[in-house]
Amino acid sequence: MKNLTTSILKFIKKIIHKILRILGYKLQAIHPIPGQRVPDKIITFKNFVSLTKAYEQFLNDSDNVIDQNAIRPYLLSRLTGTLTSEAYFIIHSLAKCKNLNGSVCEFGVGGGETSVLIANEILNSDRVLHLFDSFEGLPSPTEKDQLKDDIFSLGSMEAYRGTMAASEELVQKLLSKISFTSDRYYIHKGWIEKVLINDTNLPKNVSFAYVDFDFYEPIKLALEFLHYKMLKGAIIIVDDYDYFSTGSKLAVDEFLKKKNSNLKQYNSFIPDVNYGHFIILTKLE
Numbered sequence: 001m002k003n004l005t006t007s008i009l010k011f012i013k014k015i016i017h018k019i020l021r022i023l024g025y026k027l028q029a030i031h032p033i034p035g036q037r038v039p040d041k042i043i044t045f046k047n048f049v050s051l052t053k054a055y056e057q058f059l060n061d062s063d064n065v066i067d068q069n070a071i072r073p074y075l076l077s078r079l080t081g082t083l084t085s086e087a088y089f090i091i092h093s094l095a096k097c098k099n100l101n102g103s104v105c106e107f108g109v110g111g112g113e114t115s116v117l118i119a120n121e122i123l124n125s126d127r128v129l130h131l132f133d134s135f136e137g138l139p140s141p142t143e144k145d146q147l148k149d150d151i152f153s154l155g156s157m158e159a160y161r162g163t164m165a166a167s168e169e170l171v172q173k174l175l176s177k178i179s180f181t182s183d184r185y186y187i188h189k190g191w192i193e194k195v196l197i198n199d200t201n202l203p204k205n206v207s208f209a210y211v212d213f214d215f216y217e218p219i220k221l222a223l224e225f226l227h228y229k230m231l232k233g234a235i236i237i238v239d240d241y242d243y244f245s246t247g248s249k250l251a252v253d254e255f256l257k258k259k260n261s262n263l264k265q266y267n268s269f270i271p272d273v274n275y276g277h278f279i280i281l282t283k284l285e
Helices: 002-023 041-063 072-077 084-096 113-121 168-177 192-198 216-227 246-259
Strands: 103-107 129-133 185-189 206-211 230-239 266-269 278-283
Touching: 041 072, 041 084, 072 084, 072 113, 084 113, 084 206, 084 230, 084 278, 103 113, 103 216, 113 129, 113 168, 129 168, 168 185, 192 216, 206 216, 216 230, 216 246, 230 246, 246 266, 246 278
Parallel strands: 103 129, 103 206, 129 185, 206 230
Antiparallel strands: 230 278, 266 278
């Protein structure tokens, strides 16, 4: 009887795992601090939801722009490459730009988790989402991309070539799960230097952009492209500023120096590193 019960439990567990995989989730063991009780997963998530609501209320005390959203905590909890703290800067920036008549862009899509978060924030608007990625992983670094933080312990910057690749189909699948229909977004597939020349569906105006290209050359190209598309009050967030590769900070610093040399065209803000490694640029003119 004991063996039968064990077999039934294993079968049920297998079915649960299969269902979760279909839905895009997986069960993962929690390893607590020695002597501490493992909290119930439902309780843990409810606590997380409560924390997100409290933080949103805190942010809204100053400008009251973030609307409540039932799906948001679920998407935040699934982020792997972006800290929740940084994600809230994305959410807050999107909310502040919601009255600007421009598209929303993400440069460097990866597995699409941040893409879906962004899509969810503009789901009830008429804004169009433009996603830029080679879907072949990171490109070859240049001499301006020196390894600053060896995040995968690969030993060299060149070793990161081709890493962080994901499929276009995965991104499309994630977007469909939140009912973000295909007529609401464009996927610009390819290396950015070719896409910006050959693609005929590039945005005409941009209200918000999230740049997560990691390396000097693609970030430089993305910023130069955005400069002529950004509306007054539009916001750019560049991820991995002064982190991972030296190229990210160098590209942004050169861009700001050039654009602010005669007439200041951008405000910049670097949050404390406890929020993440990124910089926020706001278009002034």
